[in-house]
Amino acid sequence: MTATAPHHARTTATTSRTGRAAARSRFARRVGHAALLLPAAVASAGAVALGRSDAARRWWARTAEQQPGAGRPGPARLLAHSLLCLPLGFLALIPVGLEILFVLRGVLYPVVQAGPYTTAWGGPSTAGAWLAHFGVGLASAVAGLGALWLLDRLHARLARGLWGRRVGAWPYLVVAAAFTGGVLLVIAWTHQI
Numbered sequence: 001m002t003a004t005a006p007h008h009a010r011t012t013a014t015t016s017r018t019g020r021a022a023a024r025s026r027f028a029r030r031v032g033h034a035a036l037l038l039p040a041a042v043a044s045a046g047a048v049a050l051g052r053s054d055a056a057r058r059w060w061a062r063t064a065e066q067q068p069g070a071g072r073p074g075p076a077r078l079l080a081h082s083l084l085c086l087p088l089g090f091l092a093l094i095p096v097g098l099e100i101l102f103v104l105r106g107v108l109y110p111v112v113q114a115g116p117y118t119t120a121w122g123g124p125s126t127a128g129a130w131l132a133h134f135g136v137g138l139a140s141a142v143a144g145l146g147a148l149w150l151l152d153r154l155h156a157r158l159a160r161g162l163w164g165r166r167v168g169a170w171p172y173l174v175v176a177a178a179f180t181g182g183v184l185l186v187i188a189w190t191h192q193i
Contacts, residue, residue: 031145033063034152035096038089045082048075056082060159063152073162081162085155087179092151094182098144106137154178 033040040063044056053075060073060081073081104112109130117123122132154171161167 027149030152031148034088034092034148034155037085037092037151037155041082041085041089044085045079048079048082053078060162063155063159073164077162081159084158084175087175088151088155088158091178091182092148094185095144095147095151098140098147102137102141102144106134106141109133109137 040059044059047053047056056078057073060078110126113120113129115126115129117126117129120129120132121136122128122130154174157171158167158175
């Protein structure tokens with residue numbers, strides 16, 4: 001009885017690690033798909049316009065986690081979905097910008113911002129200023145990854161319509177509200193600079 005307990009514990013631990021690795025991989029894939037929504041929407045609209053609907057269909061099937069043979073949305077539906085993804089793609093630029101700012105203003109703060117740091121957050125020392133900017137940047141980066149994940153989930157919900165499934169009105173309302181909020185945020189941020 002004691003001989004099987006360690007084996008069971010090892011098997012459970014291995015399964016648990018494998019499950020966590022798969023979840024991290026799915027999360028990274030979803031974040032990556034959301035970060036690429038804008039170029040994907042433009043490229044798939046172009047592909048449909050050039051008569052290459054199959055390429056657009058494969059891309060949207062992959063990003064929406066559909067089986068390749070699940071259905072064959074026509075060019076009009078693919079083009080409409082590509083145009084609907086433009087606001088989502090523009091929204092994705094905000095969290096992508098947060099990730100870039102984290103690297104430039106958080107990780108590389110002493111490299112991109114020359115001292116003295118007397119008036120900087122965490123100053124007057126270089127280490128204090130870097131730690132303060134790194135901490136704020138890290139929190140923003142985590143929020144940005146969460147926003148990208150949410151955008152991918154919203155896109156996956158909208159993409160169900162490509163394959164003839166019921167979507168409902170709320171995803172469209174969320175896209176409109178989020179896009180409006182994103183535009184207002186960018187306007188306010190540019191006026192603050």
